[in-house]
Amino acid sequence: MAAQRDLAAxxxxxxxxHFTGxxxxAxxxxxxxxxxxxxPDAxxxxxxxxxxxxxxxxxxxFQRLYDIARSCVRTEDDVRRLVLEAAQDDARDGSRWLEIQVDPTSYAVHLGGLTPTLELVLDAVKVASARTGVGIAVVVAASRIRHPLDARTLARLAVQYVGDGPGEVVGFGLSNDERRGRTEDFAGAFRIARNAGLASVPHSGELLGPDHVQVTLDALAPDRIGHGVRxxxxxxxxxxxxQREITLETCPGSNVALGVYPEAEAVPLRTLLDAGARVALGADDPLLFGTRLTDQYRIAREVHGLDDAALxxxxxxxxxxxxAPDDVKRGLLGDVDAWLASDPT
Incomplete structure (x- = not known):
């Protein structure tokens, strides 16, 4: 086998x-x-x-297991530990910029309300970013299983902390079961977020097919789509x-774990790339799916045959x-070029 460069580097x-995921x-x-x-044993x-x-x-x-795990996060120390460990794990995977997604609603009952919860997460993110060297920003996400007016409340909260640096809110998302709720009903919340400069980053096109992606394109004007593989x-x-240069947050490990595709070979990564789609690999919920960020790149290399230039x-x-701020992007892109120019080991 030819020598290959370290994917974690x-x-x-x-x-x-996702925050809980x-x-x-341990x-x-x-x-x-x-x-x-x-x-539960699971x-x-x-x-x-x-x-x-x-x-x-x-x-x-799946949702029951996720909710049980989420119920274990109850104190300020819990939040700070979770964020720091996520940053440490990302640092080991070569992540230099992380946009972690959180719905403050899920934790507000234990942490004093929506605003104190989000402010705690943002502060924890700043501290973790400084300690690990990973730039970390936040995506505030609404849930499809809650009322669209709740999503507007979260959007109005999110725009109070908009920015492009560590410890600020950079995007607004929509998660949970794609089969629940009407995507169009969340358009108002996304309009609030976009008007304030937040990226539109809803989930779509994993559990449901291209018709659902089309609705998302029409109603929510996404900058990125969570998954979008279908x-x-x-x-x-x-x-x-x-054509719209929308980035797809593609998560091969979770696609297989959730049964969207029967095996990693079936995930249409090469089809997306061959079509010219912009793809960003993500780990989604490592707690439940068992794969982290470098694992997604390993799948791309070992299963889909991508060489180091493609990776x-x-x-x-x-x-x-x-x-990420433009200067951070320029620096990171230069570091990617340096990785590719380095000798394989």
Whole structure:
């Protein structure tokens, strides 16, 4: 086998990582013990749980496990630990810029309300960024299973902290089961966010197909799409994504773990790239899916056959798709070039 460069040393941006889902398995066990919370075997076995969320029953199990893990985050110290460990893990994976996604609603009951929760997360992000050297910003995300008026509340909260540096809010998202709620009903919240300069970064095109992606394109004017892989099922939809230079936050590990594709070979990464789509690989929820950021690049190399030049192009795409300041992007892109110019080991 030809010598290859170290994927963990490849500078990259991480644009699709959920707050709760970033937790280390050992951390959720420790926090559950501290707070007297019983965890199911699926969260204590040391192995990723078996998931198949393409039907309602499977999604319910995934969401139940996620909600249990989320319930373990109850104090300021818990939040700070989670953020710092996520930053440390990203640093080991070569991530130099992280946009972590959080819905403050989920933690507000324990932390004094929406505003104190978001301010705590932002402060924890600043501290973790300074300690690890990873630039970290925040995407505030609404949930499809809540009322669209709740999404507007979150959008108005998010725009109070808009910026492009570590510890600021750079985007507004929409997550949870794509089969729930009407995407069009969230357009008002996204309009509030976009008008304040936040990136529009909704999930779409994972559990549902290209018709759902089309609705998302029309209603939410996305700058990036969380997942979006199933846009390949309609060339007309994929062409719009390419023409509008929308970055797809592609997460091969979670696509397989959730049963969207039966195996890593079936994830249409090469189809997206061959069509000219901008792709940023992401880990999504490592706690439940068992793969982190470097693992996604390893899948791209070992399963999809991408050489180091193509992997460097993927890293560069993630950086360009981020909301990092321009000078940070220039520096990181130069570092990607240096990685590619280095000798393989």
């Amino acid at each position: 490849l500078p990259k941006a991480h644009l699709h990582l 970033s937790m280390r398995p 951390t959720v066990i420790d926090l559950a013990h501290q707070h007297g919370i019983h965890l 969260l204590t076995s040391g192995q990723p749980p078996e998931l198949h969320a393409t039907d309602e029953k499977g999604w319910f199990r 846009s390949v099922e309609d060339p007309r939809v994929l062409e719009q994504i390419v 460097a192009a993927l890293a560069a795409s993630s950086i360009r798709g981020s909301r």
